[in-house]
Amino acid sequence: MNKTIAVIRGDGIGPEIVGETLRVLDAVGERFGHTFTYRDAPMGGNAIDAFGVPLPPESLETCLKADSVLLGAVGGPKWDSQPAENRPERGLLQLRAAMGLYTNIRPARMFPQLADACPLRPEIAEKGIDFVVVRELIGGVYFGEHRTETAEGQQKSVDIMAYTEQEIRRVAHVAFGMAQKRRKRVTSIDKANVLATSRLWRRVVTEVAEAYPDVELLHMYVDNAAMQIVRDPGQFDVIVTENLFGDILSDEASQITGSIGMIPSSSMGEGSRGLYEPIHGSAPDIAGQDRANPIGTILAAAMMLRYSLDMAAEADAVEAAVQQVLSDGLRCGDIMQPGCRLAGCREMGAQICSRIAKK
Numbered sequence: 001m002n003k004t005i006a007v008i009r010g011d012g013i014g015p016e017i018v019g020e021t022l023r024v025l026d027a028v029g030e031r032f033g034h035t036f037t038y039r040d041a042p043m044g045g046n047a048i049d050a051f052g053v054p055l056p057p058e059s060l061e062t063c064l065k066a067d068s069v070l071l072g073a074v075g076g077p078k079w080d081s082q083p084a085e086n087r088p089e090r091g092l093l094q095l096r097a098a099m100g101l102y103t104n105i106r107p108a109r110m111f112p113q114l115a116d117a118c119p120l121r122p123e124i125a126e127k128g129i130d131f132v133v134v135r136e137l138i139g140g141v142y143f144g145e146h147r148t149e150t151a152e153g154q155q156k157s158v159d160i161m162a163y164t165e166q167e168i169r170r171v172a173h174v175a176f177g178m179a180q181k182r183r184k185r186v187t188s189i190d191k192a193n194v195l196a197t198s199r200l201w202r203r204v205v206t207e208v209a210e211a212y213p214d215v216e217l218l219h220m221y222v223d224n225a226a227m228q229i230v231r232d233p234g235q236f237d238v239i240v241t242e243n244l245f246g247d248i249l250s251d252e253a254s255q256i257t258g259s260i261g262m263i264p265s266s267s268m269g270e271g272s273r274g275l276y277e278p279i280h281g282s283a284p285d286i287a288g289q290d291r292a293n294p295i296g297t298i299l300a301a302a303m304m305l306r307y308s309l310d311m312a313a314e315a316d317a318v319e320a321a322v323q324q325v326l327s328d329g330l331r332c333g334d335i336m337q338p339g340c341r342l343a344g345c346r347e348m349g350a351q352i353c354s355r356i357a358k359k
């Protein structure tokens with residue numbers, strides 16, 4: 001197969017971690033007989049410096065024409081004094097809107113080799129953590145009306161949480177489709193005992209479930225879910241939830257698996273094209289020092305192979321190679337453990353490539 005990938009290297013450690021990830025994709029291409037064509041799409045602080053705006057129209061066009069988009073990270077102190085409408089992060093918001101990305105997918109997966117970094121008790125961690133949070137991304141209270149008014153001598157603020165059936169239905173389909181490729185269980189999280197939006201959420205998700213008879217559906221209140229994620233994370237396969245609950249639960253889920261440098265994320269809209277990135281930022285404190293952990297971005301590329309490019313065996317090969325380097329005792333600084341060997345960003349990338357090349 002021949003696939004075109006728009007590449008946003010971004011700022012800070014972005015170019016380093018993306019560079020290693022492209023090497024990994026090339027190793028996949030070589031082993032499985034695919035050609036990946038990379039098209040650079042400048043975005044973020046570097047684009048402000050070169051073009052005066054965080055997302056130049058040419059970059060957006062490159063992303064919209066590509067089969068998928070890979071992003072390092074954008075931002076840094078150099079651009080902190082930019083006006084709000086011209087900050088690096090604004091480019092990311094513009095890109096998400098233009099690509100119509102309404103779902104964010106964040107795996108919470110603990111590598112057994114890093115179990116020591118898990119903040120949960122060993123008897124919980126040793127059961128394993130491997131679930132995915134599917135979050136609605138462009139609806140709910142973050143996108144509702146926000147206002148502050150003065151009433152009876154004091155200020156009053158209102159944030160409106162609204163959902164339509166269609167907004168719920170499309171994200172539910174993403175979650176059920178994903179569960180079919182995994183352990184076939186969806187836990188839908190809401191607050192249906194209190195919120196009207198949650199009662200609609202529950203009804204629509206239940207209707208969508210009828211189209212996926214092979215997938216089990218459970219409902220859970222969000223306060224209980226926050227407890228269950230730390231008490232018994234092994235019970236979850238795919239979590240689907242609205243924007244605000246998903247924002248909070250996906251951070252909780254990331255935290256229990258260990259380092260920020262290990263976790264990928266993807267945002268999807270209609271069709272198969274997505275935006276794939278690590279969950280961390282541009283880490284300006286370690287940029288240009290060959291100290292960044294590229295694994296979060298490499299695992300984001302594995303998600304791209306699996307969910308956008310329909311290359312499941314290739315995604316498996318990347319994830320197996322990551323597991324193998326960890327088993328072999330190689331660690332970047334952020335996940336360093338006693339008895340392991342420290343690797344820089346370049347070496348980590350090269351070692352993962354060499355394990356993909358091996359059949």
Ligand code: NAD
Pocket residue numbers: 013072073074075076077089092260261277279280281282283284285286291292293294296334
């Ligand atoms: P950060 O995630 O960049 O860094 C937090 C800490 O984690 C730092 O100590 C950093 O060195 C470390 N770290 C992060 N990624 C790492 C990796 N791959 N390997 C090793 N260590 C890693 O968060 P921050 O410092 O709050 O933000 C820095 C800049 O990134 C800001 O300008 C922020 O706006 C931006 N940001 C961008 C995105 C994005 O592009 N999606 C997301 C979050 C933050």
